[in-house]
Amino acid sequence: MSAIHDLISQIGDPRLRERLATEWGQALQSKKFGLVFEDHLPELLPLHQARPRKGDLVCRRQGALKEVWQVKSVKDGVVTCVKPKDDAHPSEPTRSAAEPVSFAVEEVLVVREFGEPIFPSLVPVDAVANGPADTPWHTLIEADNYHALQLLDYLYAGKVDCIYIDPPYNTGARDWKYNNDYVDGNDGWRHSKWLAFMAKRLKLAKTLLKPDTGVLIVTIDEHEVHHLGMLLEREFPEAWRQLVTIVINQKGVAQGRLSRAEEYALYCFNPGVTLAAHDDDLLSPDRGEAKRFQTPRWEWLLRGGTNSRREDRPGLFFPITVDPAQRRIVSIGAPLPLDQQPDLTSISNRQTAWPLRTDGAFGNWRVSPPTLRLLLAKGYVKLGGFDEARGTWTVLYLGEKAQKQIEAGVIEIVDRDDITGEVAVRYTEAQQRSIKTVWHRATHDAGNYGSSLLRGILGEGGKFSFPKSLYATRDAVATVVRDRPKALIVDFFAGSGTTLNAVNLLNATDGGQRRCILVTNNEVSSEDAEALRARSLQPGDAEWEAQGICRSVTWPRSKFTLLGRRDDGSALTGEYLTGKTVEREKARSFTQIGFVDPAVLDTSTKKKQVVALIDGLPQTLVKDPCPFIISEEHKASILFDPAAAGEWLAALEEQEHITDFYIVTPTRRVFDGLKVQINDLLGPTLVPEEEKRPMSAGFPANLAYFKLDFLDKDRVTLKRAFREILPLLWLKAGAVGPRPELHLLANKGESEPVVFVPEDSNFVVLLDESRLARLMKAIKGRTGMSHVFIVTDADESFRAMAAEVRETMRRANPDLQVVQLYRDYLVNFMINKPRT
Template sequence: MSAIHDLIAQVSDPRLRERLAAEWASASKEKKFGLVFEDHLPERLPLPKARPRRGDLVCRRAGPLKDVWRVLRVRDGVATCVRPGAEPHATQTNPSATETVDMAVDELLVVREFGEPIFPSLVPMDAVQNGDPAGPWHTLIEADNYHALQLLDYLYAGRVDCIYIDPPYNTGARDWKYNNDYVDANDQWRHSKWLAMMQRRLRLAKKLLNPADSVLIVTIDEHEVHHLGMLLEQEFPEAQVQMVTSVINHSGVARAKAFYRADEYLFFVFLGAAAVVPNGRDMLNEAEPGTDTRIDIWNRLLRRGTGARRQDSPNLFYAFWVDPVARRIHSVGDPIPLGQSRESVAPPAPGLVACWPIRSDGTEGRWQISAETARKGLAEGTVRLGAYTRTRERWSISYLRNAEKERIQRGEIEVLGRDENGALILRFAEDVQRVKNPVTVWNQRSHNAGAGGSNLLRALLPGRRFPFPKSLYAVEDALRFFVANKPEALIVDFFAGSGTTAHAVLRLNREDGGRRRCILVTNNEVSAEDAASLREQGFQPGDPEWDAYGICRQITFPRLRAAITGKTDDGQAVKGEYKFNLTYPIAEGFAANLAYFKLDFLDPERVSLRRAFREILPLLWLKAGAVGPRPELARNEPEPVLFAPEGSNFVVLLDETRMGRLLQAIGGRTGLSHVFIVTDADESFKTMAQEVRDAAGRGNPGLQVVQLYRDYLLNFMINQGGAK
């Protein structure tokens, strides 16, 4: 149900309620233009293992998530509940003030509504260590991605270089759920539910991206491509948004009475200075051996694209006077008024012919630079005569842009001398190569979802199935264009699926020795077929038998474990080899580490009373960059006054009265990135933070001092607005 329908349903006057419903139905039919969609009720997250407590939102385990109640009290295994919104009329001591219902606690499922304040923690589930333990760790988080994004906002706001996501395509084939119900082709709110779901997540994701230089990559197919394009334009008005078409199945997927689908789409959202890093492939054609992919240093002087007509810039319409016998530019003429015919202009000397800015369709255009700048360029050798086109009976003019002139100053382009007409003779320096940017249609055999996706996954996870995995090499290509020159890049995928994005980052790091780090988020959803089978056996969500069949535990983590170690679950070497770019056996694995966590929620009272350090500790490790082995407290070890494990890049002071111990612990220590201090006194914290920086000295550049608990609580209280 959409938000407006929920509000209409709350109107007590039946006649007014009916009139409002009729008016809204009429208005809805007329809303055809632009991106107009229903803002649906906030999504809800079931917490199968949570025991209902006073104030919790609950539903019946056998019922739908949208049929919710608020718990007024729990006594002797029975919960007294009331409909949300009726709480002010009922109290724990007098619940009969409004309609209530008693339900057995065991029949109830605790529900967390998106938008409620959350206090997350991470429960360690597993890990793979196959690289330097002191190096960076990739991270897999089993969670609903909305709350995980809130957590990541606390950890990495403004620090992410690239987000790559492959959201549900909303095909109508029950490929995703909204409020725990499958959204199929018969759902009249199918598109608006999808847009509402995506909008909430994109708004949180935007906070993660570095506004100065980062990119968001979203893949999609024809079902939501147009809606998604408008949504991205709406949510990222300051960014450049570009769409690429990518062939992923050269045979095509059958569409009854329609063209077979062979492609999907990628939206690239460029923030700040983000730009494509060309790699010599145009992505449309398979590169031939020895193909020269470098671009020409010289550029055409004739303006193309928008603003290219004579009337758009009359002062840039003038003639180059060419000596056709000597094949050189004799001189540069003056601009002529907009109403004057070019045929009326006489040559400055006999035998010269005019080269005007004439477009390919024969209409009058304009040059890129002024006549004065052209004369200066002609004298310094940065403007030259180009080729003569016989069919059009005209010459072309080339010039060097400021960008090329700057590269000459930097030594990236070498000046070898001048030609007979005075133009500079140039070449790229031997250690510099500039190549063409790829085009917006990608047609690469390596992007085939069968060979690079399904077949590879079967080799890593024999006997397991996953629908429509991405080609590893398609994801690798998309990432490489933006992180090739960022060896320390932080990459996030919050629709992780089978884990292809992290697998691609592993390959990129192997290729150039990078230390890029990937954070994956995926739920542990069980397929519809497995869910039906498990229910027949008497299992339900939250049971170990049920969770073992979830995507994160059945596919994502095992796939990455096999990729890193080069071994299948039964210890056998993975068969086959990677057949793209660098070729090597899959069994070689990767020198990498991966930590696997499950998102959990804390009682805010425990956090405010500072009794949740053990649960928050993994968050501090991640906030400090997930570098080195993750420090832990022993099972029965009490919370310390000062937590300063050897070799860790962060330190925690849990008792502000022991400031001396903290200063002693960090004195002479290097490699620290974070110091966390537990205190509620803002002014005292400022003083302590300065003392810490002074004690840390120059051996810890960029050290961050964080006010723990207060910082944590305020962040997630504020985040309750994120679902709007």
């Protein structure tokens, strides 16, 4: 740069020297450092169903989208146009003036420039209701995501907890469009166009996030990960940014050099974000092996070992009444006198649990009726499975050790079942782990849990390239919203609809009411587009639109997964992995080593030879004298000498973790007797496994499907668009209850209500400001209301009415929002075109 200064100083003409120095100084001030890319021509959106009107921008249907004209008049089926004014695109070379040209109406296509004022509405397309009436509705919007983001900014600015997006990866494989042209590897501006495309959307997305606790997640691969990182640094300078590496294909994809196995998720955390720890950090070895050290153990209520017969502790032989349908304990009975026999006939109806041993003999419970009632009231007792062999129920409880750990804060109660009253417990945060920045889980495989899962839902006809693993998406979003049960989540690159599927699964697992908003266009693939054009079809035709991504993939997947069945009535097959660990009863394993005489095992060397045959039991545990092996660190145990069985059983009494037993004896009767005694002593083992959910069960959720449309400003200004913007008001109020529709209400024959009070909803609308009294009557005493919309152009009048409404509702709805229509709507969308 000093060389340029030297050259400028050598210019003889002082005026020219001063002008060049000034221009160079200004250039230095405006020079971009770091991430540099062109802004490119404004993006254009074709509106295939719109009729051209004066002032619209249009292009020829068979021409390039970016060759636009401005409509001067429309008359008798003829559109007269001129080139836009020279200052319409100041970043381009000046356009020469042109004479007006005329086209038939059918020849032209209305287009919108991204950034020009829009007045959106949502046209209902379809809906599926499979949840309670008061459950908030998910939303699917078929639209270009830039204009949809402008709409969402009006509805939810500063209210979104998490944005999760999977944008086009810009691999050069014609996977996205810029101005209706596919961007492929031959486009020298491919990276620049992608950055301009993303920057526009990220600016709008940022306004949606909660300023303190909102989080943006963007998934990407190696083609744009570094560019995207720099772009996020520029657009989110106040956020804490982290990069997560996710193994999505353990086999890897060979690319002639290294085999790629991963993709990335970039997180932008707003300043107030803290993440809850979890028992799975997504990198350490899978939870199953070490789960017994992470999950508090529920013990068998049936006593084992010594004093386990009825006559040993007669006061501990009593019935427990159960409700088989709800799988809950109803009551605790009194001890049955020793000289009386229990009525076992009710056991066949599974209505009573008695302490019956494995051999059918009467045993006893570990605690007395009064103590068990106290534990039941606390939720420390629960019903296990029905044991067909014993003909009774298994009853589990939290023993003294677990109770003391709860009191000491080592174990925490995280939930309580509304029906059974039993508690869900876990070790406290000290036992939890922070999520790592490298994720390696088999469930994140994009083939098995992305492509294959989608085919299982839609059938072989459902085509979509590279869908995300359902569980990778769930884990990415859950990292942020696990402790936000009513979070609002947005995905404006919705693709196949994986994000909604993941949110519904998360809600079903933990009882949350998180709400998801999906946005996707209805593009067809390049191959399908060529085939459709060969049949003289074009965008906007019904057959063309039916093959678009939203209508052929996103909506069907979302609908089928909510209902658990397809449109033809066939049920979805397979199961979801919920990510929630449950304990299942599993019989302990017993192996008779009958080919060895215990008498010959008289040296440690011979015993080691036997141990060498057992997986998971090291020979180093053999130390003379050694009649048996029991280890705190191993799940197998072996008895070498049946004469030491009593000592072995006594040592096993506190070793519930042992699941595999090996008994050296050639006598079957000895083996069977010891097997019965161990089962009585320890009962079945409780094995942690991931809970599964049948896909055919669907989800108790609701979903509304809309298509974005545009309104004429004059209709809005003249307050003639209430029907069209009514869905927006419903969404702005939180999408609570069924979507209301405008129809003739009991308003004494009025064509439109002066006060719109939809049933089962949380908002009302005053359409005639002179009827405030009727509004006040409608809202008086009404609870659960969040929004009141008042139609008026008079700011002072609105402030007065809003104050009166808030005062009336102050106690019942202290957080009530009062919104001015249509001014609020118009002001939001009167945005100027960006100038470069």
